[in-house]
Structures are given as C-alpha cells and as structure tokens.
Amino acid sequence: MKSMPATFYVNGVRRDLLVDPNALLFEILSDDLGHSGVHRNCDRGDCGICTVLVDGEPVLSCLMLAVEARERQITTIEGLAKGAELHPLQKEFVEKGAVQCGYCTPAMILTAKALLDHNPRPTKEEVKNGLSGTLCRCTGYVKIVEAVLAAAEGGK
Amino acid sequence: MLYRALPEFDFVEPASLEEAGEALASSPNAAVMAGGISLLDAMKRGMAQPPTTIVSLKRIPGLRYIEGSRAGGMRIGPLTTIRDAELSETVKNEYPLLHDALSNIHSVQVKTMGTVLGNVCVGTPASDILTALVALDADLRLAGRDGDALLPAASLCQAAKRTCLAPTDIVEAIEIPALPERCCSAYCNLTRTLPDISKLTVAVNLFMDGAGCRDARIAIGAAAPVIYRARAAEDALKGVALSAESIAASAEAAYNDPMTKPITDMRSTGEYRKEMVRVLVRRALEAAAAKAAKA
Numbered sequence: 001m002k003s004m005p006a007t008f009y010v011n012g013v014r015r016d017l018l019v020d021p022n023a024l025l026f027e028i029l030s031d032d033l034g035h036s037g038v039h040r041n042c043d044r045g046d047c048g049i050c051t052v053l054v055d056g057e058p059v060l061s062c063l064m065l066a067v068e069a070r071e072r073q074i075t076t077i078e079g080l081a082k083g084a085e086l087h088p089l090q091k092e093f094v095e096k097g098a099v100q101c102g103y104c105t106p107a108m109i110l111t112a113k114a115l116l117d118h119n120p121r122p123t124k125e126e127v128k129n130g131l132s133g134t135l136c137r138c139t140g141y142v143k144i145v146e147a148v149l150a151a152a153e154g155g156k
Numbered sequence: 157m158l159y160r161a162l163p164e165f166d167f168v169e170p171a172s173l174e175e176a177g178e179a180l181a182s183s184p185n186a187a188v189m190a191g192g193i194s195l196l197d198a199m200k201r202g203m204a205q206p207p208t209t210i211v212s213l214k215r216i217p218g219l220r221y222i223e224g225s226r227a228g229g230m231r232i233g234p235l236t237t238i239r240d241a242e243l244s245e246t247v248k249n250e251y252p253l254l255h256d257a258l259s260n261i262h263s264v265q266v267k268t269m270g271t272v273l274g275n276v277c278v279g280t281p282a283s284d285i286l287t288a289l290v291a292l293d294a295d296l297r298l299a300g301r302d303g304d305a306l307l308p309a310a311s312l313c314q315a316a317k318r319t320c321l322a323p324t325d326i327v328e329a330i331e332i333p334a335l336p337e338r339c340c341s342a343y344c345n346l347t348r349t350l351p352d353i354s355k356l357t358v359a360v361n362l363f364m365d366g367a368g369c370r371d372a373r374i375a376i377g378a379a380a381p382v383i384y385r386a387r388a389a390e391d392a393l394k395g396v397a398l399s400a401e402s403i404a405a406s407a408e409a410a411y412n413d414p415m416t417k418p419i420t421d422m423r424s425t426g427e428y429r430k431e432m433v434r435v436l437v438r439r440a441l442e443a444a445a446a447k448a449a450k451a
Contacts, residue, residue: 001164021167021210022160024196031158043161044197048265060265063196067167068214111264132351133263 006070010035011079019066026050026061029076037077037106048134051107052076058114058133077106080113089113089151098147100138107134112148121152162199163206169215173328176211177300180324183209188326190214190234190271194278213326224332226250232272232330238285239267251332253341253359257288260343262351273327279312279319282354282378286312288343290375290383291359292332299328306331310375313382338364340451342443344436348423354378355423358436362393362444364451369393369402374410374440379418379433386410389437398445407438 006019008028015033023032029052030038041049043062050062053075080087086094089109099105108131115122115130122130127148128141136144166183170176180186187207189195199206213219213234220237222244224230230251232241241247242258261267261275261284276286276296289309296307298321309330312319321327341361345354357377363370372390377383389410396402410416411434418429 001166004167020160020164022162022164024161027158027160044200045193045266048263051265057268058265059269060193062161063193064269065167065192065196068192068212114264129262130264133265133267135351 004067004070006067008066008069008074009072010074011076012073021065021067023066024062025052025054025059025064025066025069025074028066029061029074035076035078039103039106041103046135047104048111049104049107051110051134053110053114056114056117058111075110075113077109080109087113088154089116089148092147092151092154093144096143096147096150098139098143100136104134104136104138108136108144112151116148116152122149124149127152162196165207166209168209168211170211170213172216173213173219173299173326176213176216176326177324179209179211180326185209186211186323188213190274191237191269192274193266193270194274219328222246226335229334230332232332234271234273234326234328236272237268238270238272238275239264241272242267251292251335253292253343253361254285254288254332256343257284257357257359260284260345260347260354273330276309276312276330277319277321277327279317280353281313281316281381281383282357283383284343284345284354284357284377287345287357287375287377287383288359289330289332290385291341291361291373292335293373294330294332296327297329297331299326310383310385316381335361336363338448338451340364340444340448342440342447344440344443346424346432346436352423356418356429356432356436357383358433358440360437360440360444362398362441362448364448368395368397370395372406374406374437376410376413376416376433376437379429380415384413384415386413386415386437388413393441398441398448403438403441403445406441407434410434410437 003018008015029035045063052061111134168179186209189212219233220235221233248255294309345357359375361373372393374386374389389406392406392409418426420426
C-alpha cells in the first residue's frame, strides 16, 4: 500500500498531507486534523452523523476514502461560524432549542445548509425529505425542522 | 499510526475504461469502485476476501451522464449518481417509473455519493432501482466485450448479492429501450420506516392498446433471492381490458408464482411479505391503470 500526497481544502484552509489509501475521510478530518465536530457513529452509512460537505454536497465521511476528496473543498461544522458570529442555521438551532444531546447537530446543520443552498425556500416537506438521511435520536425533529425553516426565512 | 477501519489496499485511478480493465485484469484480487458505498461498507464489515487493489472510476472523464429520450431510449453512465438521476428532468418526464424508484431512496447523502449503476451491481434483491430497470427491459453494457456486451438487467443476479459479473467486468452504461407512447407504469414498495431499505418492491409497466393491455412487465423485488418478472401475472393481463377483475387475477397469479418465496428476516416474516405481493401488485396495477385511463 503506497501513501499518496494529498491536498485538502478544509474550511478554506489548505492542508497538505501524506494519506494512506485506506484512510476514510472522517479518520483524516477527525483523527489527523483534529476536527472534533466530525462525529463517528454508526460507521456504516445508516445514520448520517458523520456528514460533511465536499464541494458543497453532503457526503458520509465514514464511507468516503480521503484520497477521493483530494483537491476538493471540504466543509465541517467548524467552518460555518465567522469568528464569534454564528451561521444563521446555528443561531436558529440555538433559538428554537433544536439541540438535545447535540451529537447529530453538526451533521444536521451541514445537511440543512446543503439543502438551503440548493433550495433557499423549502417547504416543511422538503426540509423533512432533505434531512431524512440524518438521524436524531433525541428531539423528534419538530424543533430541527422549525429551526431550518426559520433560517430559510431569515435569509429573505 | 492511527487506527484505520479499512484493511490495506492499493488504490489505482485509471484515466480510461481500457486502463481500468487492464488494472482489474492485472491484479489477482482487485475490485472496481464507483461511488464506493457498498464496497467500503462490505470491507468494513469484514468481507471474506477484501480486495488488495481498488480500481476507482472516479477520475475517468465523461462517465457521468444521462442521455437520450423515451422515444429513442436512454443511457445512464457509470458515474451518474442516484441524485443526478433523481433530479434529471429526462428521467422524471420520460421514464417516471425509474424516477419513482429512485425517489424511494431517502438519504440525500447516499444519493449524492452512490451511483445508479453501483446500486444495481451490488445485486441486492431489494434494489428499488433494479426492480424498475427489470420492468423497463433495461440492459447493462459491459466494457471490453465483443459479441456479448449486453446483459439484460433481469439476468444480472444469480443469487442474493451475487451477480454473473466477472471480477474483471466493468459495466459502462445502463441502456433503457424506447417506450411506446401508450405505456403506463407504477412503482410500489414497502419499508419499515421511510429511510430503510425496501422489504418488498413492485414495478409494473403496461403497454396499452385501446382500453386493453397489449403486454405487461411486472417485476418483483425482495420476494426471492433475485428480482424476477412474474410471468403468469403478466400473461393474465395480455389482451384483456384493465378491470378490477383482471387486476385481481394478475395479483393472484403473482402471489402464486413459484418464484414468490420471500424470506423471514428482521424486517418482516415471509408469510407477511408473500401476502403483500398480492397487495402491492394490485396497487401498482391500479395506479398504472389510473394513468392509462387519464392518458
């Protein structure tokens, strides 16, 4: 197995690494680069908790080889706030109380961001569909959907 | 050295399908990868013989496309994602049966990463997409073959998750034949929860002629080790008008089909699934008949 030189752009910052082909994207982001907001959970593509954005699209970092994200823009939850200024989705999640244990929250917010980037005025049904690959075992989703809809309205 | 969930392998990124074929042929235990979801998941779960070389198609240009039309047939490339196909106006307007099946996959992340062809080539009998493709008489085009390049989607699987593809085979396109104008289809499935995989799938495609049905395709998934066409159920509709009686007779024939032998697993009992074959075939035929009546 040959390691490969790889350049990643994580939250706008260039990172040059030597990567083993068998390294998963979340192993690199979480273990090697220290992005603790990238959460490991089911580890088999069922729950969506490890979601990050690659070139703006939501992907499961537990089922993507890191080498496949070479030269691409990767967004983790750490990349959303601008300094102390929270992203509108983060603000609304706080405002609506759309967080309980918080473990799914990075993935939920990133999945919602990808949804709103494609569809800035989603209906409630579209929000539910857009988030259906990301599971929350605490909240029952009502407040999460409210927060995403509020963030969408806030963008008017 | 940090912990890695995957075993070690060499990673090859050929620039063309020919190079990919050579890379597969030159390593004794190589696997081809498109989206990677199923392969990496299987490797994580400790597959018996994990590949020592992975040949990724991702950097080959020109493999992500949907082209053609209902009138002339449609081709889907090996890197076309499920999301690409779901959002395609061509698929939605011209092959609504395929669109309906694709839309049954819920996770946006899975649809963004997974390819249509990858989903098919896993060979699971619960594939929404393959069920629709069987009802559409689709073929898989194998790269690097001469006389036998076209493999009917219905002949792909030999058993659950076992296909007739050789380790060196690369499927370079899905080819769906043209549909006549008076063709009406419907897709029905059952799941435990919406994001879960299907525990029963039914796709029907009716070729109408006046008020009657000239020919029919009824494909059933997750009721046997492979997705199959319920031939007796199709025959029950040929040359007859679509009515509550003919639909019930067809659904009964699907229920009694010798292929209809669903398993019991954590999602359902076999007895329940078998009962639901009758129900879903009836529902799908009713939905297709309603479209035929409107057309």
